[in-house]
Amino acid sequence: MRLGFLTHVQGTDAYRNAQELFVVADELGFDVGWVAQHHAPLQGGGLSSPWPFLAYAAARTQRIRLSTAVTILPLEHPLRLAEDVAVVDTLSGGRVEIGVSSGSGPEEYAAFGVDVERKRELTTEGLDVLRRALAGEEVGAPGFTIQPPVATDFTDRIWQGIFSAAGARFAAQAGANLLLNRATYGYEEPTDVVQRVWADEFLAAWDKPHAPRIGLSRFVFPAKDKRTALAQIEDGLNHAAAGFVARGTFPAGLSVEDYLFRFHAFYGHPDEIVEQLRRERVLPVATDLITQFNPGVPEFGAAVEALELIAKEVAPALGWSPAI
Template sequence: MTPPARRFLPSPWTFLAHAAARTKRIRLATAITFLPLENPVRLAEDVSVVDILSGGRVEIGVGSGGSEAEYAAFGRDITRKRELTTEGLRILRSALAHIAGDVHRAALRFGERGAFPANLDIGEALRRFHAFYGHPDEIVAGLRQERVLPVATDLITQFDPAAADSDAAIRALELIATEIAPALGRRPVPQPEPQGV
């Protein structure tokens, strides 16, 4: 009997973004991401987005893989797999450290100018910037603590389209419209019926 062919999830971080939205406590991870077959900067961006959406529940395992067919499909030289893995891991670590620190560094600069207290941690930095992340229930709880919310006539939400891939961005908008806004008492504005010609 011929053994079944190995099959892998082709887009695990898109799947994990979806899982992040439907769970509260489980850790989210890939067993092994074949680093030589990935763009390490793009991977760092995807991992960071899922980590933010999940409230810090992401773990990532990386390895070199071993299938000649997979390497050939991505135009990679399997004889260089150790070298490619080492270099990819160096870039991935650097990119993850850069992305995670951007908000924190901005908050520290505000602190130096006296706009924020000095030496904020990353959680307090996000709060000061009114940036909410995590499960929709956590975001709703955070927004309910905003003192201006009871008197606000409009709730405008946004995200940086350069910081998330299109699947994560669409899912974020869906969650805002279907779970977060209704939980805060927001209702869609009725749209006029289209007029026939």
């Protein structure tokens, strides 16, 4: 299993602190650093342009791999996106991966002049162009290939975020690795029960010669105890929950603990988190555990301490060890 860290680039001095977290994660031996693209602002930040961010992170780190979870593919020109990916991959010495999906709000599609009703169609078309461009094939016009050419095979470095069993089958048929969100919404069953079905559908549909990968994103925030953890994540949690209530996704008036359950959160002492993750139904088939603090927005120092606890106590208890 690989260990990843995902940041939504939020909080005070969001961009600078997110870069510092990449440096910390690199030093701790995390295998992959992930960023989420958001065109509409989040509380205290939101990363609209992930590839310049990852280029800077590449210059500041030594070995951690660099990826998006996700780049919103229908709002990008796939050929231009492939060029950005190729540049960062070249600068980083081949450390780039890319996760894509169609996930974004109608207001963002409207802002870019893209029909939100076509988002799945555009994702399919864009993913095909992206894949062929990164493979060095002619795209766009006869004889045209992207510059710089990608030096190593990108076949197993493309991920797709999905939100249904049908999406999981589509990702497998397209030969993309599977990205599972931190939580499912609108289901009565727990997140891991729902997503295990999706993971099984993905594996059953996989027919490519290379091994499939499943990235499992989870809200993980360790601290010395639950009270300390909750003090750091409660404000961000309440802000996010209020947004879900306003959209009709969550019912109003629930307790903090109930909202944490709906976000499928793992928080508290590392031993408590390890015990909970050992009961996680998708983790046994996952190749990548992608930890994130969102919707919590902890202070920078607390975020660093949480990364250290994940790398030194939580992940090793689950069988992970750093490559460094």
